[in-house]
Amino acid sequence: MTRTESRIEHPASQAIEDTNTGRAAVTPRLTTLILLSALAVLPVNMILPSLTKIAAAFHADFALVNLSVAGFSIVTATLEAIGGAISDRFGRRPVVLTALTIFIIASIGCILAPDIGTFLVFRSMQACIGPCYSVALVIIKETSDEREAASKFGYLAMGWALAPMVGPLFGGSLDEFFGWRASFVVLAGLGIAAFLLSIRELRGSRAPLSAARRNYLASYGLLLSSARFWAYTLCMACSMGVLYIFLGGAPLTIGDALGGSSARLGFYMGMVPAGFILGSYLAGRYAAKIPLGTILVIARLLTCIGLSVGLALSLSGATQALALFGPCIFIGIGNGLTMPAANSGAMSVQADMVGTAAGLAAAMRIAGGALIGSIGGLFVAQSATIHTLFALMLISALLALLAALWAAFVERHARKPG
Template structure:
């Protein structure tokens, strides 16, 4: 090898090493992203136990106060759609820091609110924290290959699922000890901690070159024209639809089997989030080894099999509690496996607008699942039976399976050499 070739080879290796080191340095710790994603969903239902006291404190109708939960979810879905696109244009760090700063101010505003109107306004402002979950997904996607990203998404989803489980318990305990405002004080403190942590660990990164020149509508159009994006997103929406049907229908259809005990109902309904955490762990453990399409199909088959067993048991007249709730564990396991893989697939459609894809997919997942849950609620209200609940969940699960098969077929065609 000549001296010139040696110099060129050395320079090439050094450039590669510098790029790798720069990429590693720009990657925050996974635990930071898990905490960020958990904080994005913790405020959703942490205040549920405090709603009656909030209603009494402001002398407001309970239905109006309940907007602090339903309205929060609607605003979150909207902000998810635009938050990712903004992060494509201005970078991930500014979006996260702005969202956290707004969240802190809004949380303090909820504590100090003199009227129900001001309280609800500040509560809606708290929804600015929502896009932090999508941005956390994007950061992982940009610093990992596709399969490793799906694996890390699994661990991220564990924190995302655990927060809503412990949120009501934590919020209720604070309410019991210090009053309803204590929950918002705690959220403000969490927000400050997350802000300082993000300020330290999220490095300044350049937005994609094409993002600055394009416009948001064009980015959405590119994604909505992609069959792969639709396949992954519909799979997530229908999978969330199964969960929403269960959450809305179980109290109405299964309460009698539990003797009307709310405590027992809450315990057994917790089996689904527990299954989600297990599924997310499995996705984190094996997501880097198995193709995304295969994971999706396996996940949706598990859910369909579990719900088919539940439907068969309910039609046979089985009224044992575990016979009713046991099959529903597969809803959680299936969704825990589905979300990391489907998110990774949706964000791989266009490498130049990853943030837009993450935000739009999240918005479609939330709104699509809520729509399915609402429509199913009409059927359950007319026929509040256990087998109706299982039949509706199974129908949504089958649509999710079809979307998963579609995604797997599209991925296989894409991977074939042309």
Template sequence: MTRDDSIQTAGRTAGETATASAAAPRRTVLLLLTALSVLPVNIYLPALPKIAATFQADFALVNLSIAGYAVINALTEIIAGAMSDRYGRRPVALIAVSIFIVASIGCALAPNIGIFLFFRVMQASIAACFCVALVVIKETAGERQAANRIGYAAMGWAIAPMLGPTFGGVLDEMFGWRAIFVTLALLGAAILAISMRELKETSGHATRPRGNYFASYGQLLSSARFWAYAACMACSTGTLYIFLGGASLAVGTSLGGSSAKLGFFMGMVPAGFIFGSYLAARFARKSLSRTLVIARLSTCMGLLLGLVLSISGVTHVLAFFGPCVFIGIGNGLTFPAANLGVMSVRAHLAGTAAGLAAAMSIAGGALIASIAGLFLEKAGAVPTLFLMLLISASLALSAALFAAFIDRRSANSIADGEPAESW
């Protein structure tokens, strides 16, 4: 891999900082944009059977609304990040929310399953707001303050999908499934109005990239530092996906087949993520790579404890879910540091980096979970599940250590008076 021209975490020019500070939006609008980017993922899931009945469609066909949304979501992250670098953060966010509003109305009024699926996929445009919010935070704050703000934004990002299914289920019971999409459209309209007033442009015309998009991606993909942070995110996401896919298979029978109990205990991991994000927001004083190492070590230690307990024959439900809480805590700490890390590789490509890393994280996490699933065929195989979790978490720790090595090497080069370079 080639060396980058500089390690751009050192800061921005005084002019860029002044511009960013003047354009700094209120924290609320960024929290709302981040939450809205994930709320549509699962808010409508309790209503899937009724949607299938309304359109007299096969349930498997309706389920395409999940897979199709996920694919377009990842593509949107990649494209929108690069567009925000080239055309500005504000217009990309406003267009994304506008498309989301139209798509939500289309879902609510859809007369057949084909039109419903079309507009449902269009809803994925809101994913653009995720990377835009992260980049705006970075451009309107110093590194430590940015980690603090992203930590608080991550709390909203975690809470929204936790409450989404419950909220959607209530709307479905009271008013029917179409009310879910009407509500999403209204939320989108409210956030659009707030964004038009509060969200200011933070990228300067002089710093916007020129040339084709592929060249921008190439600059990032040629950086070992980008790969280190992105790989840490992907393996951390993979650890979460392995847990989500294997928890019910591993301990479902010990809970008497109760979905309510399983859902309660599985909720401990998202709660851990919120706590980890809170810690990241409150104690964002260490270097990015050092924070990553601490985060990944905590997850590995928790999962190692779980593996030891399971091998020792301890079968209490808390002996499984207790150690798994560290998946959430570690990911909550990882989220702000890793995203700031990838966005700092090339300051003028922050949006491209955020979008590309997010897509790589989703795809990489899914790949890791799919491979682990091949070893999780037997119900009750708790030690095997913990082993798969620990392997994925160890890969994330290795990536974090590599990121720390690269950052230290670059820092030493600067201290020695050499040209600031990173791999």
């Protein structure tokens, strides 16, 4: 059996052969897939600058309104796993169109909500857009070989990382000039644009027949019984754990070195997502030429080296902001290299369960990273020192490196003939 490969950058009118279904499938443009992936994360924090005004508009407690952010993330993690499996059963196109339809309705509902309860219901419904990121990964995976997919994942991850970076700035500007509802008007408009593009470009997508006959629990069981899947997923989870420890601990430990300036803290913390974009670019540029296991090991070594330097500087008494935040940029670079390669590897475990693998890996990555971040937060709260923060991040980074070495070993073993 052979796969007719096609570059994702080709026009949408170019068709490829879907070997699972025996029918032609149209390859969407990369820009369309980037829009789907960005739209899956943009709503998470675009409304952050508007939370106080939303609370005032509905005469609600701020903590209750804040559920619109935390609840969104929880629902998204759950739907990631479910949406991937459903796309294997019914196809990629129906899942994307259904998710976008619900997202558009939910965005309009947030605009018209008369009270906080109705607003929170529609806000939770917006999380249905989450699986679009996994489906975008799946579509790339189905139209590329393993290394080429990792390269394209890198470019996709750049858009996925930029969205949450510009989201608060964009949402805050809309709020200031037009009011908090303007953010949801824009989200609804982006949803409509993505829906129209998806109708045009996501054609010829049908689920593999073998996956259609398999129940969801059996699919999850097959993936969870694979050492390769666990190696790639644990690498992603521990890598995300490093980021979550940093996000939760940096304001508490390093913030004092900046004289209590929130603006300076935000600027320096932005070095990590900037590093992620750089790492994603490097993955897009070179992942097609290097084995996935090698990329993972290099990525995790970079993070461990950077954090080791940061730990050494903090133990030596360095208090300069650049000396403390500079090494943290390697968190972003390492994660930017790790996620495309690990996603590609996890989705290669079962050829007829690519969607299920993408969704389950995403859910496990989010849940595992959050768990590690929570545990790290407990230690940081007890000993709020800079070297404690670096030590905890380094421990999680070392665990990710071990998982990367495991993945490289399993990958090499799987490629041996006979």
